[in-house]
Amino acid sequence: MASKQKLPKFNGDGKEDPVRHCRTCETIWSTNGVTDQDEWVTQFPATLRGVAIDWYSDMDKAKVGTWPDLKEEFGVEFRLLRDDNEIVAEIYGTKQNKNETIRAYSWRLKELLGKMESQPVDGLKKRWFVEGLKHSLRKKMKIVPPTSYEDAYNRVMDLESETKTLKKKEEEDSSSEEDDSSQESSSDNEAGKRVQALQKDMERMRREFKTMRSTTWTEGDIWCTECKEEGHTKGTCPKKAFYEICQLMGHSTKECPYNMKTRSTQMSQVLFTEQATTFAPAGTAQQTNTTASSGGYRDNRRGGGRNSNNNNNRSHI
Incomplete structure (x- = not known):
């Protein structure tokens, strides 16, 4: 039986991300088979240390009776105190990885945007999102520019779906070509086997013919092509000699x-x-x-x- 994973710890010293901490706890609870959110509320205080556990001890428990309420209060209290310029610089450096899906890339970008004190306008979020895409997707998006961040996200999702469909079709075609190639190869093998069989038959007939030439035949096996009688060949036919004598005698x-x-x-x-x-x-x-x-x-x-x-x-x- 697999051992259960341990929950992470949160100190609240300003260097930790409260949103990421809550998300990690949710993943571990699901992995360990704990799906009741009331149980999540009960177990969450065990992950807190230092300033964070002091905050939880002093807060009104009636405000955090459910997991969504507790997560929201916890995020607001321990939000990273960073300058928006630092976050924007990190956003500009955020790029879609080679094998990363659009959904995962968009989620990383939204996470950074959520840390900003003042939220940027939609046009700016749209530009940041498009600039961080892969080169092939970014090139297609620039042909017909999107009208909003949501429009850009939906169009890129459609392009990703089409790419997956085309890739799957190419794999199926490649598999079909391999099957055809294997069938052609088997046909070639069958033709080669037939040729080898014919060559063996010809070699056998050649040996038999050679044996026939060296065989001493009996009188019953010999037939003369001159007089059409058995017992001798054309070269030893007595009638042939008889014909020659008659010609000499006139x-x-x-x-x-x-x-x-x-x-x-x-x-x-x-x-x-x-x-x-x-x-x-x-x-x-x-x-x-x-x-x-x-x-x-x-x-x-x-x-x-x-x-x-x-x-x-x-x-x-």
């Missing part, structure tokens, strides 16, 4: 004697030629055999020669 693949379809056709032609030679005259048979030999066995001259001799022998039998 005939097409369809006419090649090593092609099984072409060979059956040629064998039929040979049998027909042999039968025709058997029943033909010698000169005609030799001419026919020569034609058959040159047409059917153009790529195998030895075999064609033997067949020609055999046919000639058969024709003379």
